[in-house]
Amino acid sequence: MNFEGARVHRDADPSAQAKSLAVSVAADLRAAVAARGAASLVVSGGRTPALMFAQLALLPLEWSRVQITLADERWVGFDHPASNERLVRVDLLRDAAAAARLIGMKNEAESPAAGAAAAWAVIGAMPQPFDVVLLGMGDDGHTASLFPGSAELAAGLDRAAAPGCLGVRPSAAPFARLSLNLSALLNSRRICVQISGAGKWQVYERACAAGPEEEMPIRAILRQQQVPVDVYWCPEGSTA
Numbered sequence: 001m002n003f004e005g006a007r008v009h010r011d012a013d014p015s016a017q018a019k020s021l022a023v024s025v026a027a028d029l030r031a032a033v034a035a036r037g038a039a040s041l042v043v044s045g046g047r048t049p050a051l052m053f054a055q056l057a058l059l060p061l062e063w064s065r066v067q068i069t070l071a072d073e074r075w076v077g078f079d080h081p082a083s084n085e086r087l088v089r090v091d092l093l094r095d096a097a098a099a100a101r102l103i104g105m106k107n108e109a110e111s112p113a114a115g116a117a118a119a120w121a122v123i124g125a126m127p128q129p130f131d132v133v134l135l136g137m138g139d140d141g142h143t144a145s146l147f148p149g150s151a152e153l154a155a156g157l158d159r160a161a162a163p164g165c166l167g168v169r170p171s172a173a174p175f176a177r178l179s180l181n182l183s184a185l186l187n188s189r190r191i192c193v194q195i196s197g198a199g200k201w202q203v204y205e206r207a208c209a210a211g212p213e214e215e216m217p218i219r220a221i222l223r224q225q226q227v228p229v230d231v232y233w234c235p236e237g238s239t240a
Contacts, residue, residue: 017234022055042133045084057097072145073105074175112167130188141216145179
């Protein structure tokens with residue numbers, strides 16, 4: 001049973017999922033450009049969105065009016081294989097989408113905590129509410145870099161906090177990170193959660209069951225009534 005009417009889209013395989021999600025996201029961006037002259041897209045990293053990025057990059061819209069940023073970023077060099085910015089530049093900013101503007105999170109500060117304010121200074125200047133926020137979900141129920149058990153989680157989930165970035169040092173994942181906080185993620189017109197495989201579906205079902213948000217931070221996205229949520233799932237494929 002889903003919390004607060006999250007809409008679940010089931011696709012046959014990762015290719016079908018990538019196409020359906022890309023078409024939906026492109027439609028939102030196209031409508032935003034038509035209505036407001038600009039569009040904003042927040043994306044996640046990991047392996048799951050790569051196929052969708054390749055499909056989205058081919059779709060026609062006024063990409064020069066689209067600004068793209070990240071839901072979270074590992075505190076690594078821009079050319080590091082674990083860099084989400086690198087992933088977006090390689091897999092999304094190509095073909096028609098090469099004209100889009102990417103606003104990264106990583107900066108020259110000595111740590112994520114020290115760089116959080118500067119990261120939000122540039123991200124916060126994007127058109128908001130964000131038109132689409134694309135999230136993944138980890139096996140532990142984390143989303144963006146809001147990890148259960150992290151010292152920064154309470155601040156990240158604080159609904160009274162102003163939208164912004166925060167430094168995160170997860171205990172069960174590599175690399176220190178920057179993440180948008182919950183208030184920033186919810187400052188959006190639509191949220192899409194992309195998952196694949198039977199294991200992730202079981203995690204999603206647990207997230208839809210009773211329990212604290214701190215145990216599975218994705219619950220903070222699924223339970224809120226402020227922003228429409230679409231969950232895209234397919235039975236096979238890589239995990240985030």
